[in-house]
Structures are given as structure tokens and as C-alpha cells.
Amino acid sequence: MLRRLSIAVAGGLLLVSAVAGCGGDDGAAGGGSSGGGDDKITLGFAQVGAESGWRTANTKSIEESAATAGFELKFVDGQGKQENQIKAIRNFITQRVDVIAFSPVVESGWDTVLKEAKDAGIPVILTDRAIDSPDTSLYKTFIGSDFVEEGKKAGEWLVKEYQGKTDTVNIVELQGSPGAAPANDRKAGFADVIKADPKFKVVASQTGQFTRTDGKAVMETFLKSQPDIDVLYAHNDDMGLGAIEAIEAAGKKPGTDIKIITVDAVKDGMTALADGKINFIVECSPLLGPQLMDLVKKVKAGETIPQRVLTEETTFTPEQAKEALPNRKY
Amino acid sequence: MTILRHRLFWPIAVLVVLLLSNLIFSNNFFKVTLLDGHLYGSLIDILRRSAPLVLVALGMTLVIATGGIDLSVGSVMAISGALACLLIGDLSNPDAVGPVLLVVVAAIALCVVAGLWNGFLVAVLGIQPIIATLILMVAGRGVAQLITDGQILNVHSSPYRVIGAGYFLAVPVSFLIAAVAVALTVALTRRTALGLLLESVGGSPTASRLAGIRSRRITVMVYVCAAAFAGVAGLIYSSDISSADSNAAGNLIELNAILAVVLGGTALTGGRFSIAGSVLGAVIITTLDITAVSVGVPVETTLLFKAIVVIILCLAQSATFRAKVFGRFGTRRAEVPA
Numbered sequence: 001m002l003r004r005l006s007i008a009v010a011g012g013l014l015l016v017s018a019v020a021g022c023g024g025d026d027g028a029a030g031g032g033s034s035g036g037g038d039d040k041i042t043l044g045f046a047q048v049g050a051e052s053g054w055r056t057a058n059t060k061s062i063e064e065s066a067a068t069a070g071f072e073l074k075f076v077d078g079q080g081k082q083e084n085q086i087k088a089i090r091n092f093i094t095q096r097v098d099v100i101a102f103s104p105v106v107e108s109g110w111d112t113v114l115k116e117a118k119d120a121g122i123p124v125i126l127t128d129r130a131i132d133s134p135d136t137s138l139y140k141t142f143i144g145s146d147f148v149e150e151g152k153k154a155g156e157w158l159v160k161e162y163q164g165k166t167d168t169v170n171i172v173e174l175q176g177s178p179g180a181a182p183a184n185d186r187k188a189g190f191a192d193v194i195k196a197d198p199k200f201k202v203v204a205s206q207t208g209q210f211t212r213t214d215g216k217a218v219m220e221t222f223l224k225s226q227p228d229i230d231v232l233y234a235h236n237d238d239m240g241l242g243a244i245e246a247i248e249a250a251g252k253k254p255g256t257d258i259k260i261i262t263v264d265a266v267k268d269g270m271t272a273l274a275d276g277k278i279n280f281i282v283e284c285s286p287l288l289g290p291q292l293m294d295l296v297k298k299v300k301a302g303e304t305i306p307q308r309v310l311t312e313e314t315t316f317t318p319e320q321a322k323e324a325l326p327n328r329k330y
Numbered sequence: 331m332t333i334l335r336h337r338l339f340w341p342i343a344v345l346v347v348l349l350l351s352n353l354i355f356s357n358n359f360f361k362v363t364l365l366d367g368h369l370y371g372s373l374i375d376i377l378r379r380s381a382p383l384v385l386v387a388l389g390m391t392l393v394i395a396t397g398g399i400d401l402s403v404g405s406v407m408a409i410s411g412a413l414a415c416l417l418i419g420d421l422s423n424p425d426a427v428g429p430v431l432l433v434v435v436a437a438i439a440l441c442v443v444a445g446l447w448n449g450f451l452v453a454v455l456g457i458q459p460i461i462a463t464l465i466l467m468v469a470g471r472g473v474a475q476l477i478t479d480g481q482i483l484n485v486h487s488s489p490y491r492v493i494g495a496g497y498f499l500a501v502p503v504s505f506l507i508a509a510v511a512v513a514l515t516v517a518l519t520r521r522t523a524l525g526l527l528l529e530s531v532g533g534s535p536t537a538s539r540l541a542g543i544r545s546r547r548i549t550v551m552v553y554v555c556a557a558a559f560a561g562v563a564g565l566i567y568s569s570d571i572s573s574a575d576s577n578a579a580g581n582l583i584e585l586n587a588i589l590a591v592v593l594g595g596t597a598l599t600g601g602r603f604s605i606a607g608s609v610l611g612a613v614i615i616t617t618l619d620i621t622a623v624s625v626g627v628p629v630e631t632t633l634l635f636k637a638i639v640v641i642i643l644c645l646a647q648s649a650t651f652r653a654k655v656f657g658r659f660g661t662r663r664a665e666v667p668a
Contacts, residue, residue: 050480178629206622207629211578212482212571217379218623224372225356225624238482242571249495251365268484 041300042072043293044092046102048129049080054266057330058103058128058286065289071296082106086113093120099296101125107132114138123299127292129181136307140299143292143309145284147182151189153282153315154233154261158194161259161279166199172222173205174215174234174243182284183207186235186263203229208239215239219246234262237269237281244277255279265316267328273321281321283313286330337595340646341610344639348617356624368497372620380616381504382407382563384609386583387590388515389556391608394591396552397532397600398452398459403560403587405470406444407580410437410561411568412477415485424487434493438561444470445557449550463553467584474576483574494569504566511559516605525603528552532600586615593643614643 043066047059059075066073074097076088082105092100093116100122104110110131117124118138126142162169173190176183187205194200204222208215215234222229223246232247234240240262247254254260254277262269265283272278288311298305316324333339352359352372362371386403393400414437421429444466451462496503519525530538531545538545560580568574592598593614594607618636621627627635645651 050475056480175629178632204623204626205629206626207632209578212573212575213567213578216571217619220375220379221372221620221623224358224361224375225626227357238575245495245571250370268482 040070040072041099041296042074042095042097043296044074044076044088044095044097044100046076046078046085046088046092046100048078048085048103048105050077054264054284054286054330058288060329061287061289062127062292063289065293068290069293069297071293078105080105082109086110089113089117093117093122096120097122098300099123099125101127101292101296103128104131105129111135111138125292125295125299127288128286141295141305141307141309143288143295143311145311145313147185147284148189148192149310150263150282150284150313151186151191152193153189154186154263154280155190155193157261157280157282157315158200158231158233159197162199169200169230170226170228171200171202171231171233172219172226172229173202174208174218174232174239175205176207176210176235176239178207180210182263183210183235190233208234208242210236210238212238212242212245215242216246217242219243220249223247223250223252229258231259231261234260237262237264237266237272237278240278241268241272244272266330267325270316270321270325270328273316273318274325276318279318281316283315285311285313337604337647338607338610340643341593341595341607341614343646344643345610345614345617348614348621348639352621352624356621356626359624364500368500368502372624374502376613376617376620377505378502379620380613381502381508382566382580383583383586383590383612383616384508385511385559385563385566386556386580386587387594387608387612388511388605389552389559390584390587391591391594391596391603391605392515392519392528392552393459393556394588394596394598395528395532395600395603396549397535398549398552399588399598400448400463400553400556401460401584402444402448402463402466402470403556403563404580404583405467405474406441406557406560407564407567407583408474408574408576409444409470409477410441410564411574411579412474412483412576413437413440414490414565415483415568415574416477418485418487418490419483421487424485425489427489430487430489433490434565437565438558441557441561441564442554445554446550448557449553452553453546453549471576474574474579478574478576480576485572485574487572490569491572492569494566495572504570507562507566511562512605512609515555519605529601529603532603587612589640590615593640595647 045062048055050056050059063073063075074092078085078088085102085105089100089102090113100117104126107130111133114124115138124139126139128144130142173187175187203226206218208218215238219242232243234243240260244254247258252258260278261280262278263282263284265281269278269281273281291309291312295305295309359372362369362373364370389403390400414433417433417436418424418430424430448463448466451457452459492503494504498506519528527543527548530543531548535545564579567579590611591608593611594604596603596607618639622632622635
């Protein structure tokens with residue numbers, strides 16, 4: 001009796017999920033009926049998902065700037081799955097959108113579907129993340145941040161800050177998730193700049209997994225195992241924010257006793273920067289909407305555009321943070 | 331010789347070796363000082379940071395003792411932290427102790443509901459535990475993200491901070507919470523018949539029922555316990571960083587908790603269980619994490635380093651393996667079948 005009931009419930013659940021799945025499809029297809037209008041540009045955008053505040057801001061920027069540019073935007077959330085994005089791109093092709101843009105969940109496995117888009121004559125733009133296909137004719141351009149450059153900017157600030165001093169500068173580094181492009185590149189760019197001067201010494205470098213908890217935990221251990229720490233370089237704001245808690249708990253003053261450099265410039269990080277708890281933030285901006293729309297317009301008009309476009313990004317000192325904070329969107 | 335046969339011998343040996351390697355390879359590991367009126371040092375960090383995993387492993391031990399498994403604990407942690415931070419954000423005075431306590435109770439109550447749901451699926455509908463709790467593992471993180479709207483919620487509340495980052499009489503509060511939970515569980519399972527009933531349900535639910543044990547009620551109870559402990563762990567986790575991060579909170583902790591239980595010598599097949607073993611397992615895992623950082627194991631090899639330690643421990647615990655390797659020395663104890 002019980003077993004039969006459980007089978008019934010399991011079956012019911014499956015049915016519900018199947019129906020929900022269909023619902024999702026209907027939504028995407030339903031939006032398609034009005035696609036391909038005569039003079040209005042239609043942009044199909046397949047997003048990664050909504051996994052972080054950064055991503056949410058990225059989505060918002062694209063939606064808002066598409067509305068401002070007067071484009072019709074068909075937006076699909078891939079929920080972190082490649083197959084969802086591939087399905088979405090196929091839908092865009094059948095709907096005959098003018099331009100397809102997407103932020104690939106993973107680097108590989110896009111050749112087939114992008115070939116289909118190419119055959120259909122629909123130009124493709126990659127945003128924020130790259131693909132590893134050797135065939136660069138599959139997409140028109142890739143717009144996103146240069147993580148190596150971000151690491152370099154962080155290193156350059158450090159070099160300037162300690163200009164004219166000869167004492168050894170002991171640096172600890174909180175890396176992002178092992179193997180992730182932002183972690184590898186931010187480490188490499190930073191190391192590249194500071195290696196010119198032997199007074200800069202990275203005494204410890206461990207992963208904080210891009211999260212606050214791990215940032216705090218690893219910093220706690222650094223503070224005990226490293227007798228002398230002058231500078232902390234964290235690959236994102238969240239790890240830096242966690243580390244601030246650890247530094248405060250150790251009875252030291254973040255920003256004064258230990259100088260802190262982070263990357264991202266999300267709102268929480270900017271607040272800490274304005275409070276003087278962080279000394280310098282390199283921006284990694286999700287707000288690439290306006291630049292993307294510009295590229296879409298150029299691609300549609302048949303103009304040639306560069307294969308690689310960098311997101312417009314800056315860096316922040318505490319004073320600049322105070323100024324920028326009131327209208328920080330994310 | 332008898333000490334070698336104690337089932338906690340090998341976990342304790344590994345813990346001692348880990349601590350000793352810190353003595354040799356890292357600076358000031360055993361230095362404990364008094365800073366701003368509380369204890370400060372790496373050993374204190376181990377106590378403080380073990381707390382969430384100890385709590386989750388405690389619940390997991392009870393569930394595994396009944397022959398089940400709970401994969402949803404990580405998501406339940408995320409839910410409890412998310413709800414607590416959301417509610418505290420709405421408080422007119424987040425520094426008042428009373429309302430914050432109410433919030434804590436509300437968050438744990440929601441986790442109890444999650445546990446009831448798991449228990450209902452397993453005990454009443456008869457769905458296999460790994461499937462039943464998988465539902466909440468996936469859906470629960472979604473619920474947590476819904477609560478926080480996909481963002482990291484920050485809170486500024488001094489009473490809430492005490493749970494994960496505060497000290498009472500110079501001792502970390504999170505450690506005290508975990509210690510009380512362990513003491514209560516040990517008292518309930520070893521001083522009353524409850525432990526025996528748990529082991530009997532784990533051995534054979536049908537036979538237990540025929541013997542007059544309400545095995546269904548016991549099964550529901552262990553899932554509720556596991557979820558409630560996970561809820562408290564979630565509060566410690568989010569209080570420690572004064573924010574709710576529903577993507578990262580409790581991520582993969584279910585696997586660490588299962589590992590802790592197994593390292594402690596409890597079999598996944600149910601039946602006999604060892605709370606002391608699970609607590610020890612959780613402390614070993616935390617010590618391993620801290621050791622990897624303090625001795626400076628390179629990032630790329632950290633996971634390998636952890637895997638090697640765990641494999642050595644598992645092999646050392648296997649009587650068959652010892653018999654094979656140590657030959658005559660171990661044959662006397664090799665009567666345990668492989």
C-alpha cells in the first residue's frame with residue numbers, strides 16, 4: 001500500500017516537472033511570434049543564470065540598455081546549464097532574430113550550434129566569457145573584462161603606494177576558485193607587475209573560493225601563521241570582506257595595519273572602501289549593456305568590429321568610492 | 331595492544347599527526363593568547379570553525395544510524411541563514427536581544443518543517459532517503475535564493491553576531507553551542523533507551539516495528555533533528571560573516587558530514603553509531619583544512635593533500651588492510667570479513 005502510494009507520488013512529481021518544462025518552452029516560443037519585425041532590431045540574449053549579484057546587475061544592464069536603444073530583446077535564462085543555452089540559441093535561429101548574444105556557461109561544445117547560426121546568417125556576439133573554439137569565424141566579437149589587466153592594475157597601485165620605500169612588503173593573496181579564469185589571470189597579472197621589484201614578497205597564497213566564509217577562514221589562518229603581513233590582495237570583494245572580519249577579530253585595523261586590494265567593486269566592497277577598510281578596488285564591471293547594444297547596431301549595419309572588445313572599467317580609491325557609491329547599482 | 335583495537339584509535343592518531351605536522355611546519359600554531367578578553371590562536375580557530383560541521387555531522391550520525399542519509403542539510407543551512415538575515419533586516423532595532431532571539435527561533439522552526447518534510451517522504455511515503463532528501467537539497471537552495479533574491483544579504487546586529495563570532499567567558503560561542511548539542515545528544519541516546527531504539531530501527535525497521543517500536547516516528551524524528559542541527563549550523567555560518575550567502579552557505583557540507591561520520595567509524599548501512607567518532611571526524615576535517623593553509627600546501631594540490639590523509643585514515647581503519655600489510659602482526663584481528 002505504502003509502496004504504491006510512493007510510486008503514485010513520485011509519478012505525480014515527474015508529471016508536474018514535465019508540465020513545468022513544457023510551460024517554460026511555451027513561454028520562449030510564445031515570445032517568438034512577434035520576432036523579426038521589419039526595422040526594429042531583435043536581439044536574442046542567452047544569459048548564464050542568476051547565480052550572483054554581479055550576474056543580476058549584468059542582466060539588468062542588458063535589459064535596460066536594450067530598451068533605451070529601442071531594440072526588441074528576447075531574453076532567456078540558461079539556469080547555469082549549457083543545454084538550456086543551446087536550446088535557446090536554436091530557438092533564436094528559428095525565430096530569425098537579427099543578432100544573437102550570449103554568455104557561455106562553459107568554454108567548450110559550442111561549435112555545432114554556432115555553425116547553425118552562421119549558416120542561417122545570424123551574427124553572434126559573446127559577452128563576459130569566452131569559448132575555446134579554434135574557429136573564430138563562429139562569432140563576430142567577444143566583449144568582456146580582461147582579468148590579466150585587472151591583476152596588473154592591482155599590482156600597479158601597490159608599486160606606486162610603496163614607491164621610494166625599501167623595506168620588504170609582505171603580501172598575502174586570496175585566490176578565487178582553483179582553475180577559474182578570473183583566478184588564474186588575476187594572479188598572473190598581479191605577479192607580473194610586482195616581480196620587477198624584489199621588495200614585494202607574496203608570503204602566502206591560498207584559495208578563498210570567491211566566498212566570504214572561506215576568505216575569512218583562510219585569512220584567520222594567515223594571520224596566525226604569518227608573523228608579518230603588510231598587504232592583502234583578494235581576487236574579489238567578497239573574500240576581501242570576509243578577510244576584514246578576520247583582521248578585525250585579530251585586533252588589527254583593516255586598511256591601516258594591513259592594506260587591502262580587491263577586484264570587482266560591488267556595492268558592499270565599495271562601502272568598505274569608502275569606510276577606509278579597503279584601500280583600492282579594481283573594477284570588473286557587469287554593466288556592459290550600452291557597449292553591447294552599440295556593437296549590435298554596428299554588426300547589423302555591416303560595419304567591421306574588432307574581435308575583442310574590452311569592457312569599460314576603472315579603478316577606485318576611497319575618495320572615488322564615496323563619490324560613486326550613491327548611484328552604485330549592484 | 332588493546333588501545334590499537336579501540337575504534338577511535340586511528341582517527342585520534344591521524345588528528346595527533348596533523349597537529350604535530352603543524353608544530354614542525356607552521357609558525358605559532360600552538361600559541362594561544364588572550365586578545366581583547368577572548369582566547370586567540372589556531373587551536374581556538376579549530377574549535378570555532380569545527381562547530382557547524384560538528385552540528386551537521388551530529389544530525390547525520392542519527393540519520394545514518396537508522397540506515398538513512400540526509401543530503402539536504404547544506405540547503406537547510408542556507409535557508410536558515412537566509413531567513414534569519416531577512417527577518418533581522420526588517421527589525422526596527424536589530425541590536426535588541428529579544429527580537430533577534432525570536433528570529434533565531436523562527437529560522438530553526440522553518441528548518442524543523444523542512445525536516446518533517448524529509449521524514450514524511452522517507453517514513454510515511456517510503457521513498458528512498460537518498461532520493462527523498464535530494465529533492466530538498468535541490469529545491470532548498472532555490473528557496474534560500476528566493477528569500478535573499480539571489481543577493482548577499484548583509485545584517486548589522488550585535489546580538490546575532492555573537493552566535494558565530496562572539497565569545498562567552500573567553501570561549502567561542504559557536505563551540506559552546508556545538509558542545510551543548512553534542513552533550514544533549516549523547517545524554518539522550520546513551521542514557522535513555524533512545525539510542526538502542528535508533529540502532530534497532532537501523533538494523534531492521536520491520537523487526538523493530540514487530541517488536542513494538544514505533545519505527546516510523548523514530549525515523550521522522552531523526553530527520554527533524556538533522557534539519558534542526560543544520561539550521562543552527564546555518565545560523566552560525568551566516569552570523570560569522572554577518573550576511574546570508576545562499577549560494578555558498580553549506581555548499582557540499584553534506585558530503586563532508588558523511589565523511590566525518592564514516593571517519594568516526596559509523597557504517598552507512600545503519601545500526602551501531604558513534605557520536606564521539608563523528609565529532610572527531612568533523613574536527614579532523616576542519617584541522618585538515620586549517621593545516622593545508624597554515625603549512626602552505628599549494629592551491630593546486632590542496633585537494634590531493636586532503637584526499638591522501640583521508641585515504642590513509644580509511645585504510646588504517648580497515649582490519650583486512652592492516653592484516654595484509656602488517657602480516658602476522660595484524661592477523662589476529664583479521665577475522666572481520668572484508
